[in-house]
Amino acid sequence: MIDSLYIAWQYVRWNRGKTLVLITSITLIAFLPLALQIVLQESEHQLQSRAVNTPLLIGAKGSALDLVMNSLYFDDEAPQAINMQAVGQVEDTDLAQAIPLYVRFQSRGFPIVGTSLDYFDFRQLQIEQGRMYAFLGETVIGADVAERLAVVPGGSLVSSPDNLFDIAGVYPLKMKVSGVLARSHSPDDLAIFVDLRTAWVIQGFGHGHQDLVKSRDATVILNQDEKTVTANAKLLQYTEISEDNIDSFHFHGDESIYPITAVLAQPHDDKSSALLRGRYLDDIVYQVVKPDDVIEGLMENIFRIKNVINAVIFIVGIATVLTIVLVFILSLRIRRDEMNTIFRIGCSRMTTMRLLAAEILIILLASALLCTALLWLVKINSGGLVRSFIL
């Protein structure tokens, strides 16, 4: 068999173009469904583990999936906003701890998550570099954000404008990075965390500007009486919160009606959970969802789609196998003279078959090795792949 393998190896090496095409075809047809399986398993694992660890979510009536995807995985499809009163309502029940979430803005493609400090305890997130945000305009960032944007504590990030053509819309805010979180292998690695009030500053509910009373520039003032000073559009608005201007930042209106996208509710026990859910059953403004129920439904749909993809891959696989068989048959025809020669020299038909079998074995082995290597790469990177491309 060693001699057959040696001769077969020489043949596949000499015909490297044909061999490469065959190996690539076989590898791809084996790799695709297996890689899909690995990625889906990892997706399921990540989706489920985060969902299972998030007891209840309260948000505006509408798509439960949008609410879960935005609140747990920081998907950029923001659900309809609710207001801060929702947090107070949950806390008033004394059934659960309420953590507000406002996930609407982005910075350089990464989601800005406005929340309270309770969120970090709830997710058991640790600071690896720097410190937790303490002032308005400060941010702590996930490990992947820090790595990909090469940002360290002391650096800064600018929020992306909502709409470049909406001059009355959300202005970019330069935020100071106070800390970097330790890697948690979750969507938190890809998020930029700010205090809720900083998120509201990004939206324009809070702002800082030059002091009109102390201003020496009369052209800034549109109207002035004993009680109020009205500025015109020339008024300098701060786009960065610094030690010098932080005192000028202020919020207009009642903060209890400021927007958030969800309330993450952590009931004290199962009974509290059931009672809290019961309170929202007939609510016309809010919905309460169990994320793991929503994700389970999502996974069922994903696996249905996966079955369709697998069926397509199976059909393509059959076509590929038939093509490979055809290639071998045509190859045998081309090599008829060679087979005839070695038969005349004294080679048995069995040895001839063994030579061909050795060629197929080498191609299959090479394909299996390549496929295994690719699958190993997918396996070790599946977490990152899922976080980057699916969640």
Place this chain on the structure above:
Amino acid sequence: MITIESLKFSYANSSFRLNVPDFTVVKGEKLAVIGPSGSGKTTMLNLIAGIIVPENGNINVAGTAVSQLPDAGRRDFRISNIGFVFQNFQLLDYLSVMDNILHPYRISKALDLNKTVHKRAIELAQQMGIADKLLCHPDQLSQGEQQRAAICRALLPQPKLILADEATGNLDPENKMLILDMLFNRVDEDDSTVLAVTHDYELLSRFDRVVDFHEFYGVGA
């Protein structure tokens, strides 16, 4: 070396008939077989080599009744005792010249590939003037060099009988003579026998005996 008695052979669905009442080649003889195309020269070589078996009659090569052997026995006998040289050289393009020469040893358990064989292959290549081409592939060789490599392949197992089927048919006149000389020198050293089918009348004077197949054995349709 070769004794044929009362040989009869025909192909299925063909009017071709081969009748050889008796035919003998003595050991060490260099015999040329001539005859028109379709007269059965190559069929005769195939019968002697045991590639095909006759309907009637006996074929005895080097004391072995080849036609009486089973398939596997004929193959083992062929690869150990008979060297084939073909008109188109029939070297495998994906093997180096060295691997082509050693090829019979790699495709049959009847031959044992060891260091002595490797050494003999190199000596043979040196004698044939292609020692510097052993690592080349056949497409890097001239036609004459390819045929010399094919002869090395045929001679390496030290066969008792060389069957050459139009072995010089694809060579220029200068190479024809050179290669025939090389083959005959080596055959003389090994005390082998040569049975060569040829259409080349210029070469006939180099052989010990010439047989016109058609004329002597009345072969044909």
